[in-house]
Amino acid sequence: MFKGFSRSVIGASHTKSGIVCQDSSSHKITDYYAVAVVADGHGSKKHFRSNMGSQFAVEAVIETIDKFYGDPEEFEANFPKNHKMIVRNIEKQVIALWNKKASDHLKANPVTDQEKSRFTPEEFEQISPESYYGSTLIAGIAGRSFTFGIQIGDGSFVAIFEDGIAKMPMEYDESAPANVTASICNANAASMFKSFYSEKPFISMFASTDGLYTSFGSERDFLDYHVIITSQLASDADVFKDAVIKNITKRSHFGTEDDISLSCVFSAEKISESAALLTQRVEENKKTAAEKKAELKKTMEKQRQSLME
Numbered sequence: 001m002f003k004g005f006s007r008s009v010i011g012a013s014h015t016k017s018g019i020v021c022q023d024s025s026s027h028k029i030t031d032y033y034a035v036a037v038v039a040d041g042h043g044s045k046k047h048f049r050s051n052m053g054s055q056f057a058v059e060a061v062i063e064t065i066d067k068f069y070g071d072p073e074e075f076e077a078n079f080p081k082n083h084k085m086i087v088r089n090i091e092k093q094v095i096a097l098w099n100k101k102a103s104d105h106l107k108a109n110p111v112t113d114q115e116k117s118r119f120t121p122e123e124f125e126q127i128s129p130e131s132y133y134g135s136t137l138i139a140g141i142a143g144r145s146f147t148f149g150i151q152i153g154d155g156s157f158v159a160i161f162e163d164g165i166a167k168m169p170m171e172y173d174e175s176a177p178a179n180v181t182a183s184i185c186n187a188n189a190a191s192m193f194k195s196f197y198s199e200k201p202f203i204s205m206f207a208s209t210d211g212l213y214t215s216f217g218s219e220r221d222f223l224d225y226h227v228i229i230t231s232q233l234a235s236d237a238d239v240f241k242d243a244v245i246k247n248i249t250k251r252s253h254f255g256t257e258d259d260i261s262l263s264c265v266f267s268a269e270k271i272s273e274s275a276a277l278l279t280q281r282v283e284e285n286k287k288t289a290a291e292k293k294a295e296l297k298k299t300m301e302k303q304r305q306s307l308m309e
Contacts, residue, residue, distance in 0.1 A: 001267070001268045001269060002029045002030075002033075002034035002142060002265055002266070002267060002268070003029060003034075003265070003266055003268050004027040004028075004029055004034055004036060004263070004264055004265035004266065005027065005241040005244070005245075005263075005264055006025040006026050006027040006036065006037075006038070006261070006262065006263035006264070007025060007245045007248065007261070007262060007263075008021055008023040008024055008025045008038070008259065008260070008261040009021070009023075009245075009248055009249045009252045009259065009260050009261075010023075010252065010259055011211060011252045011253070011256070011257045011258040011259045011260065012252065012253040012254070012257040013257040013258065014257075014258075014259060019043075020051050021051065021259050022040065022041035022042075022043060022050050022051045022054060022259055023038065023039065023040050023041065023054060023209050023211070023259040023260065023261040024038070024039045024041075024051075024054035024055040024057065024058045024135075024261065025037065025038040025039075025058060025207075025209075025261040025262065025263045026058040026059075026062060026263065027263050027264070027265055028062050028065075028066075029265065030069075032069060032072040032076070032143065032144060033065065033069055033072075033141060033142060033143050033144075034141070034142045034265035035061065035062055035065050035139060035140070035141050035142075035265065036139065036140045036141075036205055036206065036207045036263035036264055036265040037057075037058045037061045037062065037137070037138065037139040037140075037207060037263055038058065038137075038138050038139075038155065038207045038208060038209050038261040038262070038263050039053075039054035039055075039057035039058050039135045039136060039137045039138070039184075039209075039261075040054060040135060040136045040153070040154070040155060040209040040210065040211075040259070040261065041053050041054040041133075041134065041135045042134040042135065042136075042183060045118060045119075046127045046131050046132070046134075047131060047132065047133070047134040047135075047185075048115055048118070048132055049105075049115075049132040049133050050132075050133060050134050050135055052102075052105060052133055053098075053102060053132070053133030053134055053135040053184070053185065054135040054136075056098050056101035056102055056105070056133065056135075057094075057098055057135045057136075057137045057184055058137075059101065060094045060095075060097040060098040060101060061094055061137065061139045061150075063097060064090055064093045064094045064097060065090070065141055067093070068086070068090060075143075076143055076144060076145065079143065079146065080145070080146055080199065083146070083148065083197045084197075087148060087150065087195050087197065088190075090150065091150055091190055091193045091195070092190055094137070094150070094184075095184060095189050095190055098184050099130060102129070102130060102132070102133040102185075103129070105133075106129055106132070111132070128185075128187075130185040131185050133185060134183045134184070134185040135153075135183060135184055135185070136151075136152060136153025136154055136155055136182070136183065136184070136209070136210075137150070137151065137152050137153065137184050138150075138151045138152075138153075138155045138156070138157050138170075138207040138208075138209075139151075139207060140157055140159070140205040140206075140207050140265065142202055142205060142265055142267070145199060146197065146198065146199045147159065147197075147198050147200075147202045147205060148195065148196060148197040148198070149169065149170055149195060149196050149205070149207075150170075150193055150194070150195045151170045151193065151194045151195070152182055152183065152184055152189060152192050152193050152194070153182040153183055153184075153192075154182070154209075154210045155207070155208060155209045155210050155213070156168060156206075156207075156208050156210070156212070156213045156222070157169065157170045157196075157205070157206070157207050157208075158205070158206045158208075158222075158223065158226045159198075159202060159204070159205045159206075160202070160203045160204045160205075160226065160227065160230050161198070161200045161201065161202050161203060162200065162201050162202075162203065162270070162274070163277075164203070164227065164274060164277045164278050164280070164281040165227075165281065166223040166224070166226045166227050166230075167223075168223070169196035169198070170194045170195065170196050201267075201270060202266075202267060202270070203230060203266060203267060203270045203271060203274055203278075204226070204229075204230045204233070204264060204265070204266035204267070204271070205264065205265055205266070206226055206229075206262060206263070206264045207261075207262075207263045207264075208260070208261060208262045208263070209258075209259065209260060209261040210258070211251075211252060211255075211256055211258035211259050211260035211261075212248060212251065212260045212261075212262060214255075214256045214258065215251040215252075215255030215256050215260070220285075220288075220289065220292075221289070224282075224285040224289065227278065227281050227282055227285060228282055229244055229264070230266065230271065230278055231275070231278035231279055231281070231282050233266060233271055241264075244262070244264075248260045248262050
C-alpha cells in the first residue's frame with residue numbers, strides 16, 4: 001500500500017520582499033501507482049508568472065500519469081518492456097499539457113500594465129509568452145513492480161531501495177549552455193529532461209526543490225536526512241510527516257531563506273519490513289559523519305600547527 005505527503009513553504013527572503021511562493025508540490029496515491037512531484041518557478045525578471053507555471057507543472061504530471069494509467073493492467077504489463085519510449089512520451093505529453101495550461105491562463109488573464117511596467121517595450125517584446133511561466137520540474141512515480149522519474153532543471157530526487165541507502169538516481173548535471181536555464185518553458189525542453197527507471201523494490205522516494213538541498217552543509221548530510229525521515233515513517237507516518245513539514249518550514253526561514261518543496265511517496269509494507277535495517281543505516285550514517293568530523297578537525301589542527309611553525 002502506498003502512502004505519501006507533500007508541502008511547499010515560502011522562504012523568508014520572499015516574505016521579506018513581498019514575493020509569493022514560487023514553488024508548488026503535490027502527490028497522488030492510488031491502488032496501482034503513486035506520484036510525488038515538485039516544481040520551482042524561476043525567480044528571474046522575465047518569469048513573472050512562474051508561481052502559476054510551477055502549479056501547472058505539477059498538475060500536468062499528475063494528469064499525464066493518470067492518462068497513461070487509464071488501463072492499469074495493460075500499462076504495467078507494457079511499461080517494463082518499453083520504458084524508454086514510454087518515458088519519453090510521458091515527458092512530451094507533460095510539456096504539451098503544461099504549454100496548454102499556460103496558454104489557456106494567458107488567454108483568460110492577459111498581461112497587465114503593472115506586469116509590463118518592469119520592462120521597456122523593447123524588452124517585453126523579446127520575451128516569449130511561455131517564459132512568463134518558466135519552472136523546473138521533478139517527479140517520481142512508483143508502480144507495483146517498478147519506479148521511474150523525470151526531471152528538468154535543478155532540485156533533487158532521492159530514492160531509497162531495499163538496501164536502505166539513499167541515492168540520487170537523477171543527480172542534477174545541467175547540460176544547458178551558460179546563462180540558459182533548463183526549464184519546462186524552453187522550446188527544446190524535451191531534450192533537457194533526465195530520467196531513471198528501476199525494477200528494484202523501493203522503500204521511499206522524495207522530490208524536492210533546490211531550497212532543501214542548499215540548506216545542508218554537504219550532499220552526505222542531505223542524503224542522511226532522507227534516511228532519517230524514512231526510518232521515522234516506519235513508526236508513525238501521519239504524526240511524523242507533520243514534524244517533517246515543520247522542519248522544512250524552519251529551514252526555509254533560517255537556512256537558505258528560499259522556498260522549499262518536498263514531496264514523498266513510500267511503500268507502507270516495505271517501511272514496516274525494513275524498520276530494523278533503516279535504524280541500522282541511521283546509526284551507521286551517524287558514525288560515519290562523526291568520523292568525518294573528527295578527521296576534518298584533525299586535518300585543520302595539523303594545518304594550524306604547520307602555519308605556526
